[in-house]
Amino acid sequence: MDLTKLQRVVIDALEDVKAQDIRVYDTTKLTDLFDRVIIATGSSNRQTRSLAMSVKExxxxxGGEVISVEGLETGEWVLVDCGDIVVHILQPALRAYYQLEGMWGAKPVRVKLAADKGLVKASESEDDEA
Structure with a gap:
């Protein structure tokens, strides 16, 4: 799956479970291990786990591959490794404390969220009439 499609699938999966403050960062100049970091906030252990499972599913x-999911035990900070994209799902206190944006946020990627008018989710077809 190409990077743009994978990014859209991950964002849609996060939005489906009501993730808050979704941010996407281009990490191609920072590391060769992955091309994007996506950071999102979940309001509880239960929601962070649900967000991670939504992304994985x-x-x-x-048709993409999830290499691993870490942190489901506590649900405070869950990491989903999708190969080219690493997703960090944190509760608000941990996100504020660790400030991952400071580490990975040198180059933000502008993305439209599904709440924006006219955007079709990757999980939907433009031809679907519902």
């Missing part, structure tokens, strides 16, 4: 359903 949607990426797999669309």
């Amino acid at each position: 949607e990426v797999n359903a669309k």
